[in-house]
Amino acid sequence: MPELIDWRKIKNGNKTEFDRMFDYYYHPLCSFAYTYLKNTQIVEDVVIELFSSIWETRGALNIKSSLKNYLLTLTKNHSIDLIRKNKIHHVGIEHATGLISEEEDVLFDDVDIVNKLHDLINKLPDQRRKILKLAVYEGKSYAQIAEELDISINTVKTQMSRAYKYLKEKLNVSENRLVVMLFLM
Numbered sequence: 730m731p732e733l734i735d736w737r738k739i740k741n742g743n744k745t746e747f748d749r750m751f752d753y754y755y756h757p758l759c760s761f762a763y764t765y766l767k768n769t770q771i772v773e774d775v776v777i778e779l780f781s782s783i784w785e786t787r788g789a790l791n792i793k794s795s796l797k798n799y800l801l802t803l804t805k806n807h808s809i810d811l812i813r814k815n816k817i818h819h820v821g822i823e824h825a826t827g828l829i830s831e832e833e834d835v836l837f838d839d840v841d842i843v844n845k846l847h848d849l850i851n852k853l854p855d856q857r858r859k860i861l862k863l864a865v866y867e868g869k870s871y872a873q874i875a876e877e878l879d880i881s882i883n884t885v886k887t888q889m890s891r892a893y894k895y896l897k898e899k900l901n902v903s904e905n906r907l908v909v910m911l912f913l914m
Contacts, residue, residue, distance in 0.1 A: 736796055740787050747787075751780050754797070756847045758804045765808035769866065775807050842900055846910055849899050853892055860885055861892045865911045 734753065738746040755776060762772040783790065792799045850858060863869045871885040897907050
């Protein structure tokens with residue numbers, strides 16, 4: 730884990746420290762919000778708005794828990810508020826809340842691994858990365874991916890297998906842990 734983020738510096742207007750916090754927590758918070766909202770664009774908007782709000786109100790904020798727990802709670806509340814206001818029906822609130830309570834420790838205990846996972850996914854060959862994202866982020870079946878990309882189902886299976894193998898080896902995690910992390914990305 731990198732040096733701890735110094736909230737006092739942020740509260741006093743240190744933009745460099747705020748940027749460090751943003752860089753460190755942005756992808757994990759997007760992953761967390763995605764479990765509620767299931768829409769990448771909405772998720773990114775929510776997390777960016779959250780950080781913007783934190784910066785604007787930093788002087789008045791009094792964080793009593795750890796910074797990561799504070800950010801996690803804020804993200805969860807913003808996501809649920811958006812679901813309620815806009816009636817986003819991708820995932821039921823009860824289902825998402827139950828899922829997150831079981832897995833949130835996986836995400837935030839391993840923030841470094843989640844950040845590394847994001848970087849590793851971006852280093853995959855283009856077609857492999859596209860196939861992985863269609864399967865994991867969009868929930869498409871191998872048959873749907875094959876049809877969309879005009880390739881065989883066996884090619885999809887092979888590319889998925891290679892992607893999982895590469896990510897497991899680079900992260901040194903079990904396949905189950907990798908699947909949970911990908912789900913939370």
